[in-house]
Amino acid sequence: MTDNRQIMCFDSIDLKVIADSGQCFRWVEMADGSYLICDGDSAVALRQENEKAVEILETFGAKRDWATYFDSAMNYEAASEELVREDSRLAPIVAGSFGLRLLRQSPLETLVTFMMSANNHIPRIKQFVHRLAEHYGVPLGQWQGVDVYAFPSLEALATLTEADFKALGAGYRGRYFEATLKGLLQRDDYDAWDQLADDALIGQLKSLMGVGQKVAECIALFAYGRWGCFPVDTWIKQLAVPWLGLPPNAAEKVIREAFYATYGDQRGLVQQYLFYYYRHRGGLT
DNA sequence: TTCCAGGAGTCAA
DNA sequence: TTGACTCATGGA
Numbered sequence: 524m525t526d527n528r529q530i531m532c533f534d535s536i537d538l539k540v541i542a543d544s545g546q547c548f549r550w551v552e553m554a555d556g557s558y559l560i561c562d563g564d565s566a567v568a569l570r571q572e573n574e575k576a577v578e579i580l581e582t583f584g585a586k587r588d589w590a591t592y593f594d595s596a597m598n599y600e601a602a603s604e605e606l607v608r609e610d611s612r613l614a615p616i617v618a619g620s621f622g623l624r625l626l627r628q629s630p631l632e633t634l635v636t637f638m639m640s641a642n643n644h645i646p647r648i649k650q651f652v653h654r655l656a657e658h659y660g661v662p663l664g665q666w667q668g669v670d671v672y673a674f675p676s677l678e679a680l681a682t683l684t685e686a687d688f689k690a691l692g693a694g695y696r697g698r699y700f701e702a703t704l705k706g707l708l709q710r711d712d713y714d715a716w717d718q719l720a721d722d723a724l725i726g727q728l729k730s731l732m733g734v735g736q737k738v739a740e741c742i743a744l745f746a747y748g749r750w751g752c753f754p755v756d757t758w759i760k761q762l763a764v765p766w767l768g769l770p771p772n773a774a775e776k777v778i779r780e781a782f783y784a785t786y787g788d789q790r791g792l793v794q795q796y797l798f799y800y801y802r803h804r805g806g807l808t
Numbered sequence: 809t810t811c812c813a814g815g816a817g818t819c820a821a
Numbered sequence: 822t823t824g825a826c827t828c829a830t831g832g833a
Contacts, residue, residue, distance in 0.1 A: 643814080644831080648813095692829085699817090735815060756813095756814040
C-alpha cells in the first residue's frame with residue numbers, strides 16, 4: 524500500500540504558534556484542527572503531522588512552492604540555539620514558542636495588512652483583509668464549506684477609492700490606501716524591491732503614505748525575509764522596560780536603537796519570539 | 809463611558 | 822528633529 528500524501532518537512536514547525544504570532548491575518552483554523560492558509564494569489568489547506576512536518580490536504584489558485592512560504596531553507600532550531608547562546612534569558616522564550624517560523628508572505632498583501640494594523644486590533648485587521656479579498660479577490664474554490672479567495676491584485680486595488688476602503692472598515696486609513704495603491708501601480712521599480720539592501724527597502728516602503736518605520740520593518744521582516752529588522756510596536760515598548768531596563772517613557776527611537784545594539788543580524792527572530800511570548804504569556808516574569 | 813490597539817500624518821516649536 | 826495632537830473603529 525503506497526502513501527500518496529504530500530508532506531512538507533522542516534526542522535521544526537507549529538501551525539498554531541505561527542497562526543497566533545501576529546504576522547499572518549488570513550489563516551483560518553477549521554473545526555477539525557486543520558488550517559486554511561491564504562496568501563496572495565493562492566491558498567493551501569494544511570494539517571499538523573508532527574512537530575517537524577505538515578500535510579498538504581488541498582491547494583488552491585496559482586501553483587507555488589509552499590515550503591518557501593514557510594522559509595524552509597532556514598533551520599530555526601539552529602538559529603534559536605545561537606540566540607540563546609548570545610542571551611540566555613531567551614531560553615524560556617524560545618522554548619515557549621517552539622515551532623515558530625517567519626513567513627515569506629506576498630509583499631502586496633503584507634503591505635496592505637500592516638497599513639491597516641496602524642492603531643488597530645488584530646481581530647479587526649483580520650476582518651478587514653477578509654472583506655477585501657471577498658469583495659475584490661478572485662474566488663479560488665471552497666474548503667470545508669469556507670469560500671477561498673485570492674488577495675486582490677494591485678491592478679484591482681488601484682481602481683478602488685477612499686470610500687471603497689472605508690466601506691470595508693478601513694476608517695481614516697482609506698485615503699492612505701487609495702493614494703499608496705494608485706501610486707504603486709504607476710511605479711516601474713516595485714517588482715525589484717526584493718533586490719534592495721535593507722535600508723534602501725525600508726526607505727522605499729516609508730515613502731508610501733500610511734507606512735512609517737514600524738510598518739515598513741514589519742513588511743521587510745514578514746514579506747521580504749529581512750531578519751535584521753526589529754519592529755517596535757506597543758508590546759515591544761512595554762517589554763523594553765523589564766527587558767532592557769529602559770524607563771517607561773523612553774522614546775521609540777531610543778527603544779529601537781537599544782534593541783539594535785543588543786541583538787545582531789537575527790534580531791527579527793528575537794522580536795517575533797518576544798512579541799509572541801509577551802502577548803500569550805502576559806509578561807516576562 | 810472610557811480605554812486601547814503590531815501607528816502615521818500634520819504642524820508648531 | 823522632536824513632541825503634541827488627531828485620526829475611525831469596536832471589543833474589553
